[in-house]
Amino acid sequence: MxxxxxIASLITLVALWGVVAAVAHSSALPSPAAVxxxxxxxxxxxxxxxxxGMSLWRVFASFIVxxxxxxxxxxxxxxxxxxxxVVSPWVLVLLNTPALVITALCYIWLGLNEFAAIVAVALNKxxxxxxxxxxxxxxxxxxxxxxxxxxxxSTWKRVRHVFLPQLAPFLTGAARSGxxxxxxxxxxxxxxxxxxxxxxxxxxxxxxxxxRAVLGYSVVFSVVMLMIELLVLQPxxxxxxxxxxxx
Amino acid sequence: xxxDGDLLLDVDIARKRYTGGQGDLDAxxxxxxxxxxxxxxxxxxxxxxxxxxxxxxxxxLDRAYDGAVTPDVxxxxxxxxxxxxxxxxxxxxxxxxxxxxxxxxDTTLDALxxxxxxxxxxxxxPGALSVGMARRVAVARALAVAPDLLVLDEAFVSLDEQGxxxxxxxxxxxxxxxxxxILTVTHSLREALQYSDIILILAPRPTxxxxxxxxxxxxxxxxxxxxxxxxxxxxxxxxGLQP
Numbered sequence: 001m002x003x004x005x006x007i008a009s010l011i012t013l014v015a016l017w018g019v020v021a022a023v024a025h026s027s028a029l030p031s032p033a034a035v036x037x038x039x040x041x042x043x044x045x046x047x048x049x050x051x052x053g054m055s056l057w058r059v060f061a062s063f064i065v066x067x068x069x070x071x072x073x074x075x076x077x078x079x080x081x082x083x084x085x086v087v088s089p090w091v092l093v094l095l096n097t098p099a100l101v102i103t104a105l106c107y108i109w110l111g112l113n114e115f116a117a118i119v120a121v122a123l124n125k126x127x128x129x130x131x132x133x134x135x136x137x138x139x140x141x142x143x144x145x146x147x148x149x150x151x152x153x154s155t156w157k158r159v160r161h162v163f164l165p166q167l168a169p170f171l172t173g174a175a176r177s178g179x180x181x182x183x184x185x186x187x188x189x190x191x192x193x194x195x196x197x198x199x200x201x202x203x204x205x206x207x208x209x210x211x212r213a214v215l216g217y218s219v220v221f222s223v224v225m226l227m228i229e230l231l232v233l234q235p236x237x238x239x240x241x242x243x244x245x246x247x
Numbered sequence: 248x249x250x251d252g253d254l255l256l257d258v259d260i261a262r263k264r265y266t267g268g269q270g271d272l273d274a275x276x277x278x279x280x281x282x283x284x285x286x287x288x289x290x291x292x293x294x295x296x297x298x299x300x301x302x303x304x305x306x307x308l309d310r311a312y313d314g315a316v317t318p319d320v321x322x323x324x325x326x327x328x329x330x331x332x333x334x335x336x337x338x339x340x341x342x343x344x345x346x347x348x349x350x351x352x353d354t355t356l357d358a359l360x361x362x363x364x365x366x367x368x369x370x371x372x373p374g375a376l377s378v379g380m381a382r383r384v385a386v387a388r389a390l391a392v393a394p395d396l397l398v399l400d401e402a403f404v405s406l407d408e409q410g411x412x413x414x415x416x417x418x419x420x421x422x423x424x425x426x427x428x429i430l431t432v433t434h435s436l437r438e439a440l441q442y443s444d445i446i447l448i449l450a451p452r453p454t455x456x457x458x459x460x461x462x463x464x465x466x467x468x469x470x471x472x473x474x475x476x477x478x479x480x481x482x483x484x485x486x487g488l489q490p
Contacts, residue, residue, distance in 0.1 A: 146329070149307065151346070151348075153346070157346065161338065243374070244336075
């Protein structure tokens with residue numbers, strides 16, 4: 001029932017778009033059919049597959065880097081109060097620095113290359129992951145720590161059976177919000193300094209005032225990201241929280 | 248004083264002080280007692296006097312104190328039933344017990360679950376259990392490790408009286424049968440008299456032992472009349488005690 005409502009909602013959105021486009025009758029707002037035709041043509045004969053592939057690679061690489069480093073920082077800050085007091089202001093500064101500034105500085109300092117692009121995206125996401133994971137660690141139940149100590153749980157047993165289950169909802173939450181943030185920043189990074197990718201393509205077609213292509217790329221990339229969210233991250237999140245509902 | 252036999256543990260907490268923004272607070276000052284092997288020792292004292300603090304020190308959960316617990320409790324098999332069950336909510340009842348007692352064999356575990364009426368619940372997670380059942384799982388976990396020392400920190404609170412009585416009877420009998428030494432904390436004088444070999448009356452914070460009462464009456468002798476007589480004797484000797 002939930003999925004039927006979800007699909008019905010999307011169909012309604014496309015139908016509304018179609019109606020507005022028909023009424024507007026302007027090249028600034030092409031119809032859903034025109035955009036769909038562009039997607040098919042560019043997928044078969046153009047660079048869409050290559051550009052989407054390049055963007056996906058950047059999303060994947062920067063997501064892994066941001067989750068890895070952000071998680072490590074969050075765990076350390078959550079467990080060590082002194083370090084938290086020292087490092088938290090830095091995290092806060094990074095958290096509030098505009099993505100555009102971080103991207104521009106990375107390109108200036110590291111050059112207009114793939115490494116700088118990945119670093120820029122990761123740097124935008126790391127503070128967010130770190131803060132979420134720090135809160136996760138802080139919310140650990142000390143009573144369970146005591147229980148594990150009394151029953152002499154080994155370090156590995158504690159990590160696996162006490163810490164990770166408490167951390168899992170924060171990890172999956174950071175991953176889900178992370179993906180949503182990362183793919184948007186990837187487009188900005190590509191727009192500013194990469195010769196390919198969805199962000200680059202949108203920038204290119206924007207200069208040609210080809211709204212049909214701009215919308216076509218946006219739709220395809222959004223759908224791919226939505227699929228990753230629905231087919232990978234949401235099931236992972238459900239798995240991490242399964243014990244709350246199924247007793 | 249009757250012969251206590253050999254001692255399992257000697258507790259000497261000279262001072263336990265909590266430091267915080269609102270000033271220092273002494274929870275324990277000069278708390279000394281011994282736990283005779285195989286006996287039930289009960290700490291009886293007013294709320295907030297430092298009983299749980301003492302248990303945490305004794306269980307090795309708090310090492311920031313002046314004094315010594317000898318031998319180190321790490322050398323003993325320890326079972327502990329906390330004030331709340333402290334089960335892992337993402338693991339089943341059976342997994343909770345097996346994680347604490349990986350060496351337990353299937354037959355012993357089956358018997359333990361059967362004794363505690365948990366057989367039908369062993370594959371359920373704690374979220375599906377009532378408070379009483381969760382407490383029984385905590386008891387099963389503590390007994391499953393075949394403890395040298397079983398620590399009961401107000402383990403029967405928030406249970407209905409009948410359920411608490413049944414569980415108390417089982418826990419003390421099962422622990423005695425396994426040869427465990429028991430240290431229990433309670434507010435209930437009746438519970439203390441019913442099951443204890445030694446009652447230690449504790450002072451309000453900072454706590455220390457005010458009086459020590461050994462009892463050698465057999466369990467079957469401890470009927471309502473006996474408990475009432477002993478209770479009156481204890482209250483007469485310690486007017487601050489709550490009946």
